[in-house]
Amino acid sequence: MTSTPMPAPAAATPTAPTSEAPADAGLRAGPLVTPPPATATAGPMIAIEAVSKWYGEFKVLTDCTTRVARGEVVVVCGPSGSGKSTLIKCVNALEPFQEGQITVDGTRVKDRGTNLPKLRARVGMVFQHFELFPHLSITDNLTIAQRKVLGRPGEDARKRGLDLLERVGLSAHAKKYPGQLSGGQQQRVAIARALAMNPVVMLFDEPTSALDPEMVGEVLDVMVGLARDGMTMMVVTHEMGFARKVADRVIFMDRGEIVEDATKEAFFGQPRSERAQQFLSKILAH
Amino acid sequence: MFANFDVSVIASSLPYLFGQGMVFTLTLTALAASGGIVFGTALAMMRLSGIPGVTHAAKIYVETMRSLPLVLVIFWFYFLVPYIGAWATGSATPIQVGAFASALVTFTLFEAAYFAEIMRAGIQSIPKGQTAAASALGMSYAQTMRLVVLPQALRNMLPLLLTQTIVLFQDTSLVYVLSLTDFMGAASKVAQRDGRLVEMYLFAALVYFAVCFTASWLVRRLQTRVAIIR
Numbered sequence: 001m002t003s004t005p006m007p008a009p010a011a012a013t014p015t016a017p018t019s020e021a022p023a024d025a026g027l028r029a030g031p032l033v034t035p036p037p038a039t040a041t042a043g044p045m046i047a048i049e050a051v052s053k054w055y056g057e058f059k060v061l062t063d064c065t066t067r068v069a070r071g072e073v074v075v076v077c078g079p080s081g082s083g084k085s086t087l088i089k090c091v092n093a094l095e096p097f098q099e100g101q102i103t104v105d106g107t108r109v110k111d112r113g114t115n116l117p118k119l120r121a122r123v124g125m126v127f128q129h130f131e132l133f134p135h136l137s138i139t140d141n142l143t144i145a146q147r148k149v150l151g152r153p154g155e156d157a158r159k160r161g162l163d164l165l166e167r168v169g170l171s172a173h174a175k176k177y178p179g180q181l182s183g184g185q186q187q188r189v190a191i192a193r194a195l196a197m198n199p200v201v202m203l204f205d206e207p208t209s210a211l212d213p214e215m216v217g218e219v220l221d222v223m224v225g226l227a228r229d230g231m232t233m234m235v236v237t238h239e240m241g242f243a244r245k246v247a248d249r250v251i252f253m254d255r256g257e258i259v260e261d262a263t264k265e266a267f268f269g270q271p272r273s274e275r276a277q278q279f280l281s282k283i284l285a286h
Numbered sequence: 287m288f289a290n291f292d293v294s295v296i297a298s299s300l301p302y303l304f305g306q307g308m309v310f311t312l313t314l315t316a317l318a319a320s321g322g323i324v325f326g327t328a329l330a331m332m333r334l335s336g337i338p339g340v341t342h343a344a345k346i347y348v349e350t351m352r353s354l355p356l357v358l359v360i361f362w363f364y365f366l367v368p369y370i371g372a373w374a375t376g377s378a379t380p381i382q383v384g385a386f387a388s389a390l391v392t393f394t395l396f397e398a399a400y401f402a403e404i405m406r407a408g409i410q411s412i413p414k415g416q417t418a419a420a421s422a423l424g425m426s427y428a429q430t431m432r433l434v435v436l437p438q439a440l441r442n443m444l445p446l447l448l449t450q451t452i453v454l455f456q457d458t459s460l461v462y463v464l465s466l467t468d469f470m471g472a473a474s475k476v477a478q479r480d481g482r483l484v485e486m487y488l489f490a491a492l493v494y495f496a497v498c499f500t501a502s503w504l505v506r507r508l509q510t511r512v513a514i515i516r
Contacts, residue, residue, distance in 0.1 A: 094418050121424025131419035135438050144433060145423035197423065 043106065045070045045201050045232045046091055051100035053086065053256075060086050061097065062256045068201070073233045075243040075264075078253035079279060084236045085128075087253065088203050091234065092123045105200050121149050124194030124202040128210050130186040132178035132193070138165065139174045142193050150197065157196070164192035168222050184215025188222055195226075202226065204235040238283060244268060252276040295482045296489050299472075307472030308493075314386075314458045314468065318393035319451045325394060326401025331431065333406055344402070351399035357460050363392040364464055385464040397454055404446045408439030445509045452501050456494060469493065 046068040053061040060083050068074050076084045089095040091102055093109050093116050102109040107119050132141050142161030146152045152160070165171055168188040170181075178186055187207055194202060204223065208216045220242050227233055227246035237243070243250055243264065250267040252260035252275070260267065260276045271277050332344035351359070367388055371381030383391075412435050420430040440447075459470035467475065470490055477486035 089418075092422060094421060117421070117424045117426050120422055123422070125419075125422035127415055127419060127422075129413075129415050131413075131415040133416065133419075133434055133438075135441060145420075145425065148429055148433060149424040193423070 043103075044068060045072070045105055046234065047101075047103040048087070048091070049101045049103075051087070051090060051097050051102060053083075053090065053095070053097040053099075060256050061090070064100070064253075064256075064258050066251055066258055066261050068232060068234055070232055071230050072248045073227045073231075073235065073246050074249045074251060075247040076234065076236045076251045076253060077238060077240070077243070077279070078259075081255075082253040083256040084251075084253045085205050088205050088234055088236050091203055092120045092125060094120075094125075117149070121145070121197055122200050124197060124199035126187070126190050126194055126202070126204045126207045128206040130178070130183070130190045130210075132186055132190055134178050136177075137174070138170070138176055138178070138181075138189055141178065141189060142196050145193070146196050161192070161196050164195050165189070167225075168192045169218075182215060183211045184218045187211065187215075187219045191219075191222055191226070201232040201234065204233065204237065206236050206238075208237065208239055240268075240280075240283060252279065254279075292482060292485055295476070295480050295485055299476045299486075302476065303469065303472050306467060307469035310467060311455065311458050311469040314390060314393065314461070315451065315455045317390055318397055318458075319454055321390075321394035322397035322401045322454075323405075323447060325398040327405045327436065329398060329402035330405035330409055333402065334409060348399045348402050351396055352403075356396055356457055357463060359396050360389065360392050360460055360463060363395075364388045367391065385461075385466050389461045389464055389466060393454065393458065397450070400450055401447065404443050404450060405439060408443035408446075409435055411442055412438050441512050444512055445505050448505045448508070449502070452498050452505075455501075456498065459494075 044067040048064055048066050051061055051064045052059065064083075064087055066074075076088065078084050086095055090097045091104060091109070097110065100110075104119060104123060108114055109116075109119065132138075133144070136144060139158065139161060142165060143154070143157040146157035146160065147154060150157075162171065162174060165174055168191060170185055170188055170192075173181060173185065173189075178189070181189065191202075191207075207223070208219050211219065216239070220239060223233070223235070223242065224246050235242070235247075247264045250260070250262060250264055251258055252267070252271070252273070254275045259273050260271055262271070267276070268280075271280060329344045329348060332340045333348070335341055364385065367383055368380035371377070371383065372379060375381065416434055416438070417430055420434040425433065458468055461468050462471045462474065465471075473486045473490040477483045
């Protein structure tokens with residue numbers, strides 16, 4: 001293994017709570033994230049320990065171990081089929097795994113006693129293909145889980161939803177349906193939908209790879225804002241510009257293994273493994 | 287044959303044909319379709335559940351119903367349900383359920399098998415990512431189904447469900463075997479009583495055609511309006 005030791009977590013910027021902010025008071029300047037209150041468990045936000053996974057005979061993940069500290073932004077990259085999407089889906093148990101353990105904010109993912117819906121409600125996830133609910137308006141997309149999962153009163157959910165919609169710059173589209181928005185706009189709504197649940201961590205599974213090139217920027221801008229507000233993020237992406245800008249650490253995967261786990265500086269400065277060097281030279285060549 | 291065609295017999299029996307016959311037909315169609323869609327959806331979910339026993343039970347039920355002629359099932363239920371009821375309640379004499387209740391149960395159970403297959407296709411047409419997104423937001427399996435998958439599946443399948451309901455509307459005429467007076471039965475009774483077979487059966491055919499043709503046309507129009515923009 002070529003993993004480097006864990007860097008100290010980035011200090012979360014102290015910010016004003018957003019959900020209680022009056023609807024008219026300088027929303028644009030406000031942060032996207034309500035920083036989670038300091039919890040009793042001071043450990044890492046995500047701890048992935050010796051996770052292995054098989055699809056039948058085929059081993060897709062081999063002994064993956066890494067950590068994501070509170071407030072840290074970790075980018076996971078690697079060639080297609082390297083298992084990076086599978087790994088991130090193991091974090092909120094959308095994909096089961098056979099060996100190892102993942103702990104999210106002190107809760108063990110693979111544990112009979114764990115209430116998975118409750119755990120997932122605290123972990124935001126953004127998908128490659130947006131996955132907004134096409135039969136619901138944008139407002140309903142933003143509020144349905146708040147109301148039905150968190151039990152928030154309709155008016156509070158609506159206020160929080162519209163507030164976040166404004167932060168991603170799409171207030172004008174509240175009454176539309178997902179099919180009426182562009183890919184980039186849908187993905188920004190999807191990010192707002194995940195944030196509406198006040199997640200303690202956000203997972204991004206190739207959030208820009210299904211987008212037309214001209215729409216990648218608007219989505220990355222929202223993600224950069226989120227990172228700067230101190231959100232803990234685990235991001236599977238090929239956008240190395242994004243990694244350079246906001247990542248604290250970069251994880252490089254190949255054939256189901258974590259080949260490199262390094263600080264951003266170390267990774268881009270001098271990747272140690274040959275496979276990571278080859279990967280970087282390929283994707284940075286053009 | 288058409289020389290002494292008598293329109294007045296139709297005109298004078300209209301209140302009976304529609305007030306009794308058609309009301310019965312529409313009631314039976316509406317109740318059986320509603321019950322059939324609810325039970326059919328449950329069957330579809332059972333069949334897709336992936337739990338071996340449950341999946342198998344639903345599959346056997348659907349395949350059996352779809353392999354039997356409807357008229358046989360109507361008879362079978364009419365004569366057997368009283369005995370099953372007696373056996374279930376421990377009663378010494380057969381439980382009288384009445385022809386209408388028996389017909390309603392039969393149509394509901396029979397149509398459920400067809401509605402189940404439509405709903406199964408509808409549920410399978412929803413991309414896996416939708417369920418993943420619902421789960422990722424913390425929804426339970428039941429919430430995912432109720433709030434995300436079924437509303438989309440129903441909307442996608444609405445034209446097929448309504449078309450199946452139109453078929454059901456025609457099939458309800460089979461209740462004549464239980465001597466129930468649906469629209470067809472009412473027309474038949476007048477025809478026999480007045481010896482006006484040609485007039486009454488032609489008129490009945492015309493009404494069935496008009497209702498079904500109009501309904502199909504409405505379904506096609508509706509189809510374009512409820513389609514989900516993707």
